[in-house]
Amino acid sequence: MPETAETSHLIVRNLLTAAWLLPLAAFIAQVYAVECWSNRLSRASGLLGCAAIGGSLVLSLLAVAFFPSGSGSAHTADDGSNHAAVDAEHEAHPSATPAALAGRYYTLARFGDSRLELGWYVDSLTLVLFVVIGLIASCVHVFSLGYLDDERTEDYRDEHAHAGDEQPVSRAGRFHLFFAYLSLFCFSMFGLVLAGNLLQVFAFWELVGFCSYLLIGFYRERPSAVRAANKAILVNRVGDFGFLIGLAVLWTSVGTLQFATEVDSKGVTASGLFEQVRGDGQLELSDDSKSVVLQRHLEAGDEPAPTRPTIAYTLFVLAGLGIVAGSIGKSAQFPLQTWLPDAMEGPTPVSALVHSATMVAAGVYLVARCYPLLAPEVLLVVAYVGAATLFIGATIALTATELKQVLAFSTISQLGYMMLALGVGGWGAGVFHLSTHAFFKSLLFLSAGSVILACHHEQRLDRLGGLRHRLPWTAAAMLIGTLAVTGVGIPNPWAPGYSLALSGFHSKDMVLASALAFVRLNPLHSLLYLVPLAGAGITAVYMFRLWLKVFVGRPADQHVFEHAKESPPVVLIPLAVLAFFSVFSAVGGESSWLYRGLVTSEPAFVAASSTSSAIWPITHPGHEEIHAAHGAAGLMVWLVAMAGAGIAIWIFGYQPFSADELRATFPRLRQFLLDRWRFDALYDLAVVQPVLRISRQAIAIDRTVIDPLLHGASRLLVQLAGWGRRIDELLVDGAVVGIGAWTWRSGERLRRLQSGQLRQYVLWLGLSVVVLFGVVTWMRPG
Numbered sequence: 089m090p091e092t093a094e095t096s097h098l099i100v101r102n103l104l105t106a107a108w109l110l111p112l113a114a115f116i117a118q119v120y121a122v123e124c125w126s127n128r129l130s131r132a133s134g135l136l137g138c139a140a141i142g143g144s145l146v147l148s149l150l151a152v153a154f155f156p157s158g159s160g161s162a163h164t165a166d167d168g169s170n171h172a173a174v175d176a177e178h179e180a181h182p183s184a185t186p187a188a189l190a191g192r193y194y195t196l197a198r199f200g201d202s203r204l205e206l207g208w209y210v211d212s213l214t215l216v217l218f219v220v221i222g223l224i225a226s227c228v229h230v231f232s233l234g235y236l237d238d239e240r241t242e243d244y245r246d247e248h249a250h251a252g253d254e255q256p257v258s259r260a261g262r263f264h265l266f267f268a269y270l271s272l273f274c275f276s277m278f279g280l281v282l283a284g285n286l287l288q289v290f291a292f293w294e295l296v297g298f299c300s301y302l303l304i305g306f307y308r309e310r311p312s313a314v315r316a317a318n319k320a321i322l323v324n325r326v327g328d329f330g331f332l333i334g335l336a337v338l339w340t341s342v343g344t345l346q347f348a349t350e351v352d353s354k355g356v357t358a359s360g361l362f363e364q365v366r367g368d369g370q371l372e373l374s375d376d377s378k379s380v381v382l383q384r385h386l387e388a389g390d391e392p393a394p395t396r397p398t399i400a401y402t403l404f405v406l407a408g409l410g411i412v413a414g415s416i417g418k419s420a421q422f423p424l425q426t427w428l429p430d431a432m433e434g435p436t437p438v439s440a441l442v443h444s445a446t447m448v449a450a451g452v453y454l455v456a457r458c459y460p461l462l463a464p465e466v467l468l469v470v471a472y473v474g475a476a477t478l479f480i481g482a483t484i485a486l487t488a489t490e491l492k493q494v495l496a497f498s499t500i501s502q503l504g505y506m507m508l509a510l511g512v513g514g515w516g517a518g519v520f521h522l523s524t525h526a527f528f529k530s531l532l533f534l535s536a537g538s539v540i541l542a543c544h545h546e547q548r549l550d551r552l553g554g555l556r557h558r559l560p561w562t563a564a565a566m567l568i569g570t571l572a573v574t575g576v577g578i579p580n581p582w583a584p585g586y587s588l589a590l591s592g593f594h595s596k597d598m599v600l601a602s603a604l605a606f607v608r609l610n611p612l613h614s615l616l617y618l619v620p621l622a623g624a625g626i627t628a629v630y631m632f633r634l635w636l637k638v639f640v641g642r643p644a645d646q647h648v649f650e651h652a653k654e655s656p657p658v659v660l661i662p663l664a665v666l667a668f669f670s671v672f673s674a675v676g677g678e679s680s681w682l683y684r685g686l687v688t689s690e691p692a693f694v695a696a697s698s699t700s701s702a703i704w705p706i707t708h709p710g711h712e713e714i715h716a717a718h719g720a721a722g723l724m725v726w727l728v729a730m731a732g733a734g735i736a737i738w739i740f741g742y743q744p745f746s747a748d749e750l751r752a753t754f755p756r757l758r759q760f761l762l763d764r765w766r767f768d769a770l771y772d773l774a775v776v777q778p779v780l781r782i783s784r785q786a787i788a789i790d791r792t793v794i795d796p797l798l799h800g801a802s803r804l805l806v807q808l809a810g811w812g813r814r815i816d817e818l819l820v821d822g823a824v825v826g827i828g829a830w831t832w833r834s835g836e837r838l839r840r841l842q843s844g845q846l847r848q849y850v851l852w853l854g855l856s857v858v859v860l861f862g863v864v865t866w867m868r869p870g
Contacts, residue, residue, distance in 0.1 A: 097189050099154045100210055107147035107218060108282055111275040114140035118268035129240050131233065133264035137271050138229045144278065145222030152215050156189075187211055187688050190284055190348030190360075202343050203358075207284025209347045213519060213689040216682070217281045217445075217453065220523055223669070224445040224530045225274050227662035231534050232266065232437040234658035235541055239263040247545075249309035257309045266306060266435065273299040277446045281453065286335055286345040286361070289457075293331070293414070293450065297324050300447050304434040316430035323427040327417020334410025338461070341399040341407070342382065347457070359384045362691075365404075366460040370693050371700075373401070380404045401463070408466035411458050412473075419451025419503045422477040426767050428500055432492040436537030439492055443499040444530035452506045452522050459515060460691050464700035464708065468613075471511025471606075475619040478504025480765055482626040486633070487761040491536045491547040494634045498573060499529060501623060505599050508620055513708035514602025515694045516687040521595035523682055524674050528572035528592055531666035535566035538655040538663065539638060543648050549637045551648055556639040558652040563639040565663040570635045572670045574628045575729045591674035593726070596624065598677070598714075601721035605709035608717070609697070624725045628732025636740040678715075 118133045192207035238244065239261040249257040276299055280292035298321075305317030339345055342364055349360040364382045365371070372381040379398035415421070420428035428448065432439055442448060455462070455470060462470070481500030488494040502525050509518035540547050542559055556563035568590070575596040577589020600620060607617040643649035654660075674680045697710035709717075739745065751758060763769065 096154050096156055097191075100151045100189060101191060101208060103147045103151040103154065104208070104210060104214070104218060104282055107144040107151070107222070108275065108278040110140045110144045110147070111137075111271040111278065115268050115271040115275060118264060118271060128242055128261045128263060131240065131263075133267045134229070134233045134236075137267035138226070138233070140271060141222060141225045141229050141274055144274070145219070145226050148215070148218040148222045151210075152219060155210070155212070155215055156187075188348065190346075190350065192284065192350070202339075204287055205285060205346065206288060207346065208282050209284040210282070211689040212685050212687075213453075213456065214281055216519075216523060216685050217449075218278065220526050221274065221277055221281070221445045224526055224666070225270070225441060227530065227534065227665055228437045228441045229267070229270060231440075231537065231659055231662040232270070232435075234656050235437055235537055236263055236266055236435065239266065246307060246309055249307065259309065262306070266303075269299060269302045269306070270437075270441070273303065273441065273446060277450065280450055284347055286338065286347075286458075289454065290328075290331060290335060293418070293454075294328070296447050296450055297321055297328075297418070300431070300442055303438040303442070304431045306434050306438065310433065312430075313433040316427075316433040319430055320427040323424050324417045327414045327424055330410045330413025330417075332410070334407045334414070337403050337407040337410065341403055362460045366691065366693060370698055371463070374398060377401065405463045405465055408458075408462040409469065411454060411461065412466060412470055415451035415454045415507075416473060417451070418454070419448045419507070420477075420500050421451070421473050421503065421507060422480060423767065425477060425481065425500050426764070426771065429493055429496040429764070432490075432496055436492065436533060436540055439496070440530045440533035440537065443496065443533060445526040448499060448503055449522055449526065452503065452510070452518065455507065455510050456515060456519050456522075459510070459694070464706040465704070467511045467513070467708070468706055469511070471508050471613075471616050474504040474507030474509075474511055475616055476504070477501070478508065478623045479619050479626075480504075482623045482630065484761050484764050485630040486626065487758055488630075489549055489762075491539060491549060491552075491634070491638065492533070494549075494630060495529070495532050495536060498532075498627070498631065501627065502529065502573065505596065505620060505623070508616065509599040509602050512602050512606035512616060513694060513710075514599060514606075514714060515690050516683065517595065517598035517602045517714075519686045520674070520683050521599055523686065524572070524591040524595040524670075527666055527673055528569045528590075528670040531565060531663060531670050532569035532573065534659075534663055534666065535562055535569060538562040538659050539566075541655055541659065542652045544651065546645075546648050549634070551645040552638045552643075553641045553645075554639070554643040554649060555652060558649065559639070559654050561654060561660050562663065563635075565660075565667050566639070567635060568667045568670055570631045574631050574733060575624060575725055576733070577726065590671050591669070593722075594674040594677040594680065594683075597718065597722040597725055598683075600624070600725045601717040602709065602714050604717040604721045605713040609707040609709055609713065621724060621728055625728040625732035628729045629736045632733050632736035633740050636736065640741060641743070678718075 114136050117136060188209065188211040190207065190209045192205040194206055196204040196206060198204075240263045241261040243258055244261045245256045245258050247256050251257055273296070276292050276295040280289055280296060283289040283292060301317045301321045304320055305313050307313045308317075335345065338361065342361060344358065344361060344364070346358065346360045347362060349363045350358050364384055365380065367383040372383065373379065374381060378401055380401055382397045382399060384397060417424045420426075428443075431442060434442075478501045481497045481502075481504060485494050485497035485501065488497055502521070506518045506521050506525070509515075509521060536547070539552070539555065539559065539562060542562070543552065543555075546552070572590040572592035575589075575593040577593035600617070603617040603620055607614050673682050677683065694708075695711050697707065697713055699705060699707045739750070745753075760766065
């Protein structure tokens with residue numbers, strides 16, 4: 089490796105390591121050091137958090153600048169003919185510019201040829217997510233300085249939490265604690281993205297979940313917040329159990345969890361997961377298609393083994409399903425989507441961070457990162473899960489009654505689009521929509537936070553209205569976010585990349601193009617195109633419904649309207665930054681800097697069309713098929729989105745029907761959607777109630793059987809102990825006390841011999857000599 093290339097690798101590693109550790113340093117300072125030089129009334133903790141995450145953003149941008157780019161082993165967005173090379177290939181081909189860098193900080197343990205390491209893996213996906221997370225987290229931190237300002241007090245009154253006397257709960261402010269949680273959250277997400285192996289990913293995966301538990305339950309005096317935090321962490325444990333199964337299968341079958349192939353200082357090559365499973369191409373199956381042949385690296389001089397190592401195809405599918413199960417839980421996909429709407433109990437900046445660039449994004453990131461480990465059948469499961477999720481989330485959002493709830497179900501729906509894209513072979517489309525969605529969804533949540541702050545924490549849609557007159561800047565920012573998530577734009581069927589549109593149009597267009605290309609090759613799965621197409625129209629309806637009910641028309645509550653006023657600059661500046669990226673981050677579509685940067689990390693086998701026949705035939709489209717579908721997909725999604733927007737404007741803008749008439753139109757369907765497709769009721773019936781019944785039976789057994797046995801045994805032991813005490817007192821203590829008394833009395837008698845008179849001592853000495861002489865004489869033999 090040339091010295092300049094090695095230097096740039098070290099620079100990138102050190103920059104991203106520092107960017108990762110800065111929030112951790114801020115967390116430690118906020119927890120242990122701030123109290124020494126600050127108090128609850130100070131902004132010191134918040135400013136420290138802002139400085140740390142801002143520093144991480146700057147370091148991430150510098151890492152992008154130093155990251156090697158060019159041709160060589162890095163595949164391009166145009167043909168995808170090349171593949172991100174591993175370190176071993178860099179050694180063998182010094183002239184090739186790598187698209188992925190990997191290494192280890194230190195080795196945790198060794199088990200024969202296998203080892204567990206704390207490592208790092210950097211490609212363009214890592215870099216883009218570092219920048220996106222850093223940018224959005226910086227905006228959220230700055231926004232929180234204004235939103236959580238009322239927490240800087242020694243006597244915070246929580247109007248939504250009541251004590252036993254129905255009075256609002258009074259407590260000390262938690263301004264400093266909130267920013268400490270945010271810092272730990274950002275550290276966890278950076279660590280997840282930077283991780284060099286699946287075990288390290290899982291460790292930070294769990295830490296991200298723990299941080300979300302702390303933030304969702306931030307208002308822990310509210311029972312609803314406690315339930316939401318518990319629900320989030322318990323539902324995620326279901327998916328994480330599958331993740332653990334996937335890790336166990338890969339560890340035992342492949343022998344490593346490292347992403348990249350590594351060459352140590354002695355020149356020994358350790359093949360990584362991706363190279364062993366895929367190499368540079370498709371899965372290599374055995375002759376009977378029942379096993380996947382692993383492609384392990386051979387050292388110089390080694391002879392090929394008579395039989396190459398394999399993993400049973402069913403086990404390979406099981407490992408992929410385990411990884412996907414973890415992603416389903418973290419990204420709130422069907423059927424584990426129920427926790428995410430309840431997560432709105434946390435402060436609004438938490439919702440913006442969780443729903444855009446951190447926790448829910450982690451699930452999509454995991455599928456994208458582990459793409460080479462997913463069999464075609466697993467990808468088909470991912471596609472159908474995504475399709476079901478996007479439709480369920482979109483339909484529930486139609487009837488949601490609170491501002492943040494609409495956005496929560498919108499997040500679920502948009503995450504479904506990302507999963508769908510990944511499942512149908514649109515790797516670039518999935519991660520592209522992940523990135524653009526991060527910008528406009530955080531914009532929408534922070535705009536909602538501005539509304540909530542201006543309206544004194546009122547967020548029911550039926551109590552808002554006409555706020556564009558009172559909150560013009562917030563209304564404009566939220567309109568941009570609405571247009572972006574809806575996919576509004578002017579399509580160009582002949583050159584889709586040059587459509588005049590916001591970021592959401594470009595990324596959603598690519599998702600629909602991937603789905604259309606897949607359906608053209610697999611007509612049996614036409615729902616995978618029709619469902620997201622219908623979802624685009626529903627998205628337009630519920631998002632314009634939201635914006636119109638909040639900002640247009642007459643105020644529903646005059647008191648709320650009159651007391652509403654525009655938010656301060658510390659709140660509006662982050663909105664302006666996110667609005668800019670929501671508009672311009674994807675200009676050019678496929679030729680945009682964001683997409684071209686992401687697609688450099690696309691696995692090589694995705695570029696060409698491929699057919700799998702291990703279990704049932706599935707054909708995934710390549711770049712050419714997806715590119716050919718762009719024009720038709722872009723036009724269709726635009727027409728459907730415009731139709732949805734038109735319907736929403738007609739119903740909620742012109743209001744030809746009263747609210748009561750709308751509610752009475754489809755009462756059963758409306759109630760079904762208000763009940764969130766009754767998933768909570770189903771889980772309550774199938775899981776919660778049986779567990780409670782078993783718990784009650786266990787309590788009854790405990791009280792009627794176990795407790796009496798324990799109490800009887802305890803009484804018997806007490807009685808035995810009493811008898812033991814008596815025996816101890818009468819025998820043991822009596823013997824000891826008696827011997828002591830006898831010894832004392834003997835000592836008293838012997839003490840009388842010690843008269844202190846010398847004559848008496850001489851007399852006794854003489855008598856003793858006479859006695860001893862007599863005894864010796866008597867005992868002498870003969």
